[in-house]
Amino acid sequence: MERVIDSIVVRTDLAKIVLKSVPDKPGTVGDIFTKLGELGYNVEAIAQTGAAKDRCDVTFAVQANEAQMILEYLHQRLEAWDAKGVLVDRNLALIVLFGQKLATMPGIAGRVFGILGGAKVNIDMISAGLMSLSLMVPRDRAEAALRAIKEGFELA
Secondary structure, three states, X not given: OOOOOOXXXXXXXXXXXXXXXXXXXXXXXXXXXXXXXXXXXXXXXXXXXXXXXXXXXXXXXXXXXXXXXXXXXXXXXXXXHOOOEEEEEEEEEEEEEEOHHHHOOOOHHHHHHHHXXXXXOOOOEEEEOOOEEEEEEEHHHHXXXXXXXXXXXXXX
C-alpha cells in the first residue's frame, strides 16, 4: 500500500474557542486574530463557518492554560465585533496528519473519517490544507483515534 501519511502530531493541551455569529465582512476576522497575536496568544487551528446570512462562527484552538484569559478578552470585545457570544471546550485534542500525497490522492479525508467513525471517535472540527488534515476530537479519545489511524493506514 502506498504511504499517504508521512507524520502525525497530537496535541492534548489545547482548548477550542468559538466566537459566535460574527459579522461576515472583510476585516473582522483579521482584526480578531491580529488583536490576539498582539496580546501574545498563538492560535493552533482556525475554521470559519457560515452561521446565518452575513454572519459566521469563528472557531479556533489555543493553549488550554491561556483559554480563560482569552475568553475574558473576547467577552470584552463582543460588542465591538458585534459577536453574539463565545463558547469554550477544554476537552479536545488536535490531531494533524501530514503527507505530501494528501493533496493529490482522492478519498483520503473520507477514509480517515470512516476509520475514526469505526473506532467510535467523534470529530468535533476539521480543517484541511494541501498537505495536512487537522481534526479536533475528544481528548479522552485521542489515543484511540491515533491508534485507529495508524492501523488503518498501516503506519508503524
